[in-house]
Amino acid sequence: MLRSSNVWFFVILSLNFWLVPILPYETVGDLVTDGLLALTLLAAVTLQGLIEKRFRLWAVAAGVCILAAIAVEELLPGAAFIENATFAACFAAATALYFHIMVRSLSDVTFDTVFAAACTYILIGMFFAAVFGLVLEADPQAFAPHDRVSGRYDLLYYSFATLTTLGAADIVPASDATKMLTVFEATIGLIYIAVLVGAVVGTFSAGIAANARSGGN
Numbered sequence: 001m002l003r004s005s006n007v008w009f010f011v012i013l014s015l016n017f018w019l020v021p022i023l024p025y026e027t028v029g030d031l032v033t034d035g036l037l038a039l040t041l042l043a044a045v046t047l048q049g050l051i052e053k054r055f056r057l058w059a060v061a062a063g064v065c066i067l068a069a070i071a072v073e074e075l076l077p078g079a080a081f082i083e084n085a086t087f088a089a090c091f092a093a094a095t096a097l098y099f100h101i102m103v104r105s106l107s108d109v110t111f112d113t114v115f116a117a118a119c120t121y122i123l124i125g126m127f128f129a130a131v132f133g134l135v136l137e138a139d140p141q142a143f144a145p146h147d148r149v150s151g152r153y154d155l156l157y158y159s160f161a162t163l164t165t166l167g168a169a170d171i172v173p174a175s176d177a178t179k180m181l182t183v184f185e186a187t188i189g190l191i192y193i194a195v196l197v198g199a200v201v202g203t204f205s206a207g208i209a210a211n212a213r214s215g216g217n
Contacts (some may be wrong), residue, residue: 005047006101012043013122016156022034033152033216035124037087038066044094074160081137088130095123102196106203119195120164124192128185129159135177144174163189 042063067087075089102116128186132155135142143149147169149158162185173179 006098006119006210007105007110009043009098009119010115012120013119016040016126032163033175034070036081037152038063038070040126041087041090041094044097044119062093066090081134084130084133085136088127088134091127091130093129095120098123100116103156106199114201119176121189121192121197124185124188125160125163126156128163128181129155130176131181132159135175135181139175139177142175146174159185162186166190 019036045062065086069083072082075152097119098116102113102120105113105116129152132142133152136149136155143158149155154171158168158171160166162182165186173182180194
Protein backbone atom coordinates (compact mmCIF):
# COMPACT_ATOMS: atom_id res chain seq x y z
CA MET A 1 0.00 0.00 0.00
CA LEU A 2 2.88 2.39 0.78
CA ARG A 3 4.02 2.09 -2.84
CA SER A 4 0.76 3.65 -4.02
CA SER A 5 1.08 7.17 -5.42
CA ASN A 6 -2.47 7.90 -4.24
CA VAL A 7 -1.54 7.12 -0.64
CA TRP A 8 1.41 9.49 -0.74
CA PHE A 9 -0.62 12.20 -2.44
CA PHE A 10 -3.27 11.86 0.28
CA VAL A 11 -0.50 12.47 2.84
CA ILE A 12 0.66 15.56 0.91
CA LEU A 13 -2.89 16.89 0.74
CA SER A 14 -3.27 16.37 4.48
CA LEU A 15 -0.18 18.49 5.13
CA ASN A 16 -2.11 21.52 3.84
CA PHE A 17 -4.33 21.23 6.91
CA TRP A 18 -1.94 19.97 9.58
CA LEU A 19 0.71 22.60 8.85
CA VAL A 20 -1.69 25.51 9.39
CA PRO A 21 -1.47 25.43 13.23
CA ILE A 22 2.32 25.05 13.01
CA LEU A 23 2.77 27.83 10.46
CA PRO A 24 0.21 30.51 11.39
CA TYR A 25 -1.00 32.58 8.46
CA GLU A 26 -0.08 35.83 10.21
CA THR A 27 3.54 34.65 10.36
CA VAL A 28 4.13 32.97 7.02
CA GLY A 29 1.92 35.15 4.83
CA ASP A 30 0.60 34.40 1.35
CA LEU A 31 3.91 33.40 -0.24
CA VAL A 32 4.45 30.27 1.86
CA THR A 33 0.80 29.22 1.84
CA ASP A 34 0.59 29.71 -1.91
CA GLY A 35 3.83 27.79 -2.29
CA LEU A 36 2.39 24.86 -0.33
CA LEU A 37 -0.68 24.77 -2.55
CA ALA A 38 1.54 24.99 -5.62
CA LEU A 39 3.62 22.03 -4.43
CA THR A 40 0.41 20.11 -3.82
CA LEU A 41 -0.67 20.65 -7.42
CA LEU A 42 2.75 19.67 -8.72
CA ALA A 43 2.69 16.51 -6.60
CA ALA A 44 -0.76 15.65 -7.97
CA VAL A 45 0.50 15.43 -11.52
CA THR A 46 4.10 14.40 -10.87
CA LEU A 47 3.13 11.31 -8.86
CA GLN A 48 0.93 10.16 -11.71
CA GLY A 49 3.65 11.10 -14.18
CA LEU A 50 5.91 8.55 -12.52
CA ILE A 51 3.37 5.93 -13.54
CA GLU A 52 2.18 7.30 -16.90
CA LYS A 53 4.51 9.39 -19.05
CA ARG A 54 1.66 11.38 -20.61
CA PHE A 55 1.15 13.25 -17.32
CA ARG A 56 4.74 14.52 -17.07
CA LEU A 57 4.10 17.36 -19.50
CA TRP A 58 1.12 18.36 -17.33
CA ALA A 59 3.45 18.63 -14.35
CA VAL A 60 5.84 20.94 -16.19
CA ALA A 61 3.00 23.11 -17.54
CA ALA A 62 1.32 23.31 -14.12
CA GLY A 63 4.60 24.29 -12.47
CA VAL A 64 5.30 27.06 -14.97
CA CYS A 65 1.75 28.47 -14.78
CA ILE A 66 1.58 28.42 -10.98
CA LEU A 67 5.02 29.93 -10.41
CA ALA A 68 4.31 32.61 -13.02
CA ALA A 69 0.98 33.46 -11.36
CA ILE A 70 2.57 33.72 -7.91
CA ALA A 71 5.35 35.92 -9.32
CA VAL A 72 2.83 38.22 -11.02
CA GLU A 73 0.80 38.54 -7.80
CA GLU A 74 3.94 39.37 -5.80
CA LEU A 75 5.29 41.88 -8.32
CA LEU A 76 1.98 43.53 -9.20
CA PRO A 77 -0.16 44.31 -6.15
CA GLY A 78 -3.83 43.85 -6.93
CA ALA A 79 -3.21 41.03 -9.42
CA ALA A 80 -4.43 38.32 -7.03
CA PHE A 81 -7.23 37.56 -9.50
CA ILE A 82 -4.69 36.02 -11.88
CA GLU A 83 -3.28 33.80 -9.14
CA ASN A 84 -6.72 32.67 -7.96
CA ALA A 85 -7.80 31.94 -11.53
CA THR A 86 -4.65 29.87 -12.09
CA PHE A 87 -5.20 27.90 -8.89
CA ALA A 88 -8.84 27.30 -9.82
CA ALA A 89 -7.95 26.03 -13.30
CA CYS A 90 -5.14 23.80 -12.02
CA PHE A 91 -7.23 22.34 -9.19
CA ALA A 92 -10.03 21.66 -11.68
CA ALA A 93 -7.56 19.76 -13.89
CA ALA A 94 -6.12 17.84 -10.92
CA THR A 95 -9.63 16.94 -9.74
CA ALA A 96 -10.54 15.66 -13.20
CA LEU A 97 -7.32 13.64 -13.29
CA TYR A 98 -7.92 11.86 -9.98
CA PHE A 99 -11.61 11.39 -10.73
CA HIS A 100 -10.58 9.66 -13.96
CA ILE A 101 -8.10 7.48 -12.06
CA MET A 102 -10.78 6.51 -9.53
CA VAL A 103 -13.47 5.71 -12.12
CA ARG A 104 -11.01 3.71 -14.22
CA SER A 105 -10.26 1.42 -11.27
CA LEU A 106 -13.83 0.96 -10.02
CA SER A 107 -14.12 -2.47 -11.65
CA ASP A 108 -11.36 -3.79 -9.39
CA VAL A 109 -11.49 -1.70 -6.22
CA THR A 110 -8.42 -1.74 -3.99
CA PHE A 111 -7.07 0.48 -1.23
CA ASP A 112 -5.50 2.51 -4.04
CA THR A 113 -8.96 3.24 -5.44
CA VAL A 114 -10.23 4.29 -2.01
CA PHE A 115 -7.34 6.74 -1.62
CA ALA A 116 -7.93 8.06 -5.15
CA ALA A 117 -11.54 8.75 -4.12
CA ALA A 118 -10.36 10.54 -0.97
CA CYS A 119 -7.84 12.63 -2.94
CA THR A 120 -10.55 13.60 -5.44
CA TYR A 121 -12.84 14.71 -2.60
CA ILE A 122 -10.14 16.93 -1.08
CA LEU A 123 -9.25 18.38 -4.49
CA ILE A 124 -12.91 19.33 -5.02
CA GLY A 125 -12.81 21.32 -1.78
CA MET A 126 -9.58 23.05 -2.83
CA PHE A 127 -11.02 23.89 -6.24
CA PHE A 128 -14.07 25.56 -4.69
CA ALA A 129 -11.80 27.46 -2.28
CA ALA A 130 -10.00 28.95 -5.29
CA VAL A 131 -13.34 29.82 -6.93
CA PHE A 132 -14.50 31.53 -3.73
CA GLY A 133 -11.22 33.46 -3.85
CA LEU A 134 -12.13 34.71 -7.33
CA VAL A 135 -15.55 35.80 -6.11
CA LEU A 136 -14.00 37.58 -3.13
CA GLU A 137 -11.59 39.45 -5.41
CA ALA A 138 -14.52 40.64 -7.53
CA ASP A 139 -16.68 41.49 -4.52
CA PRO A 140 -14.93 42.18 -1.17
CA GLN A 141 -18.38 42.12 0.51
CA ALA A 142 -19.09 38.55 -0.65
CA PHE A 143 -18.84 37.15 2.89
CA ALA A 144 -20.08 38.41 6.25
CA PRO A 145 -18.64 39.61 8.51
CA HIS A 146 -16.64 41.37 5.81
CA ASP A 147 -13.31 41.25 7.66
CA ARG A 148 -13.56 37.56 8.63
CA VAL A 149 -12.02 36.11 5.44
CA SER A 150 -8.46 37.44 5.38
CA GLY A 151 -6.46 34.69 3.68
CA ARG A 152 -6.52 31.59 1.51
CA TYR A 153 -6.89 29.22 4.45
CA ASP A 154 -10.04 30.99 5.60
CA LEU A 155 -11.41 30.13 2.15
CA LEU A 156 -10.27 26.51 2.54
CA TYR A 157 -11.97 26.34 5.93
CA TYR A 158 -15.23 27.71 4.50
CA SER A 159 -15.05 25.48 1.41
CA PHE A 160 -14.59 22.24 3.34
CA ALA A 161 -17.18 23.21 5.94
CA THR A 162 -19.56 23.61 2.99
CA LEU A 163 -18.46 20.49 1.10
CA THR A 164 -18.99 18.30 4.15
CA THR A 165 -22.29 20.13 4.91
CA LEU A 166 -20.92 20.91 8.38
CA GLY A 167 -21.29 24.65 7.80
CA ALA A 168 -19.02 27.49 8.88
CA ALA A 169 -20.83 29.22 11.74
CA ASP A 170 -18.49 32.22 11.76
CA ILE A 171 -18.57 32.92 8.00
CA VAL A 172 -21.79 33.63 6.10
CA PRO A 173 -22.23 34.04 2.32
CA ALA A 174 -23.46 37.59 1.76
CA SER A 175 -23.71 37.90 -2.04
CA ASP A 176 -25.87 36.02 -4.52
CA ALA A 177 -22.77 34.47 -6.12
CA THR A 178 -21.40 33.06 -2.85
CA LYS A 179 -24.86 31.83 -1.81
CA MET A 180 -25.34 29.90 -5.05
CA LEU A 181 -21.77 28.55 -5.03
CA THR A 182 -22.25 27.43 -1.43
CA VAL A 183 -25.43 25.54 -2.31
CA PHE A 184 -23.78 24.02 -5.39
CA GLU A 185 -20.71 22.85 -3.48
CA ALA A 186 -22.83 21.33 -0.70
CA THR A 187 -24.85 19.48 -3.34
CA ILE A 188 -21.70 18.19 -5.02
CA GLY A 189 -20.41 16.99 -1.65
CA LEU A 190 -23.61 15.09 -0.90
CA ILE A 191 -23.75 13.49 -4.35
CA TYR A 192 -20.09 12.49 -4.17
CA ILE A 193 -20.41 10.83 -0.78
CA ALA A 194 -23.74 9.17 -1.50
CA VAL A 195 -23.03 7.90 -5.00
CA LEU A 196 -19.33 7.71 -5.87
CA VAL A 197 -17.75 6.90 -2.51
CA GLY A 198 -20.68 4.58 -1.79
CA ALA A 199 -19.92 2.73 -5.04
CA VAL A 200 -16.22 2.48 -4.19
CA VAL A 201 -16.82 1.15 -0.68
CA GLY A 202 -19.61 -1.15 -1.87
CA THR A 203 -17.48 -2.70 -4.61
CA PHE A 204 -14.53 -3.03 -2.24
CA SER A 205 -16.70 -4.77 0.36
CA ALA A 206 -18.15 -7.08 -2.29
CA GLY A 207 -14.62 -8.03 -3.36
CA ILE A 208 -13.64 -8.86 0.23
CA ALA A 209 -16.78 -10.97 0.65
CA ALA A 210 -16.09 -12.80 -2.63
CA ASN A 211 -12.52 -13.54 -1.56
CA ALA A 212 -13.76 -14.80 1.79
CA ARG A 213 -16.23 -17.15 0.11
CA SER A 214 -13.63 -18.47 -2.31
CA GLY A 215 -11.20 -18.95 0.57
CA GLY A 216 -13.81 -20.82 2.55
CA ASN A 217 -14.38 -23.16 -0.33
